[in-house]
Amino acid sequence: MTTPEHPGARETLIRVRGLRTQFGSHVVHDGLDLDVYRGEILGVVGGSGTGKSVLLRAITGLDTPAAGRIEAFGTEVLGASPEERERLDQRWGVMFQDGALFSSLTVRENVEVPLRRIPDLTPELRRALADLKVSLVGLPYRAGEAYPSELSGGMRKRAGLARALALDPEIVFLDEPTAGLDPIGASAFDSLINTLSEALGLTVFLVTHDLDTLYATCDRIAVLAEKRVLVTGTLPQMLEVDHPWVQEYFTGPRARLARGAGRSDTKPEAE
Numbered sequence: 222m223t224t225p226e227h228p229g230a231r232e233t234l235i236r237v238r239g240l241r242t243q244f245g246s247h248v249v250h251d252g253l254d255l256d257v258y259r260g261e262i263l264g265v266v267g268g269s270g271t272g273k274s275v276l277l278r279a280i281t282g283l284d285t286p287a288a289g290r291i292e293a294f295g296t297e298v299l300g301a302s303p304e305e306r307e308r309l310d311q312r313w314g315v316m317f318q319d320g321a322l323f324s325s326l327t328v329r330e331n332v333e334v335p336l337r338r339i340p341d342l343t344p345e346l347r348r349a350l351a352d353l354k355v356s357l358v359g360l361p362y363r364a365g366e367a368y369p370s371e372l373s374g375g376m377r378k379r380a381g382l383a384r385a386l387a388l389d390p391e392i393v394f395l396d397e398p399t400a401g402l403d404p405i406g407a408s409a410f411d412s413l414i415n416t417l418s419e420a421l422g423l424t425v426f427l428v429t430h431d432l433d434t435l436y437a438t439c440d441r442i443a444v445l446a447e448k449r450v451l452v453t454g455t456l457p458q459m460l461e462v463d464h465p466w467v468q469e470y471f472t473g474p475r476a477r478l479a480r481g482a483g484r485s486d487t488k489p490e491a492e
């Protein structure tokens with residue numbers, strides 16, 4: 222299937238070509254291509270088990286694919302030297318579905334973990350920078366002193382985002398950030414993603430099942446199906462795609478609800 226859009230000549234931050242991932246004989250991706258452009262919020266959708274999380278992990282070097290090329294900021298992720306890898310890790314942040322926080326550390330200490338990679342950063346400055354990130358994601362100051370178990374699910378997700386933002390990355394990878402949140406909490410998280418994208422020029426790679434989030438935040442969508450990125454495009458373009466899963470997902474009853482009565486901060490149609 223062709224890719225019906227290209228948002229002008231934009232800088233490609235991440236370029237994936239011919240990606241193949243597999244676990245034993247189970248092939249998850251085969252011949253997957255994807256570009257992520259600077260400054261965009263890209264929503265990655267697909268049925269359960271189509272490999273959205275595996276793609277995120279492959280791009281960020283957490284899983285090693287069987288074949289293909291992944292380029293981030295012009296650097297080959299696969300086969301990057303430890304020094305290159307360190308530089309890449311400073312240019313992206315990853316927020317996992319459950320926040321993946323260390324339960325024995327306070328929120329501030331969790332956010333300080335990536336900051337420990339910066340040589341010569343005094344403990345006082347590290348702490349101050351962590352507090353800044355905690356407030357950047359809309360958590361109250363006292364949340365920095367709380368342990369993850371003392372926070373609500375929504376606050377834990379924000380804490381996970383604060384840690385992902387610790388090193389001022391250019392791109393954040395968010396794995397189902399609104400999963401498990403009530404609609405008000407999910408809507409607040411959508412607004413936070415939009416605000417951070419606009420204020421910091423942050424690029425966002427967003428794995429989600431949440432149609433409301435797609436409508437509220439995403440500039441572009443990539444659909445995973447048939448072991449690859451089947452199609453990319455804007456939301457209006459998705460409505461024109463002639464593929465059963467895409468049709469069902471974007472024009473089914475839940476999609477109509479999301480489109481019609483979307484959250485209050487629904488993003489205007491991109492391009």
Ligand SMILES: Nc1ncnc2c1ncn2[C@@H]1O[C@H](COP(=O)(O)OP(=O)(O)OP(=O)(O)O)[C@@H](O)[C@H]1O
Nearest residue numbers: 244247249267268269270271272273274275276430
């Ligand atoms: N470490 C692993 N070992 C074996 N199989 C794995 C591993 N990680 C993922 N898989 C398999 O790869 C496939 C894709 O998994 P992935 O978690 O990426 O799907 P997903 O699209 O994110 O699904 P969901 O929407 O349900 O979260 C699944 O069949 C999963 O069982």
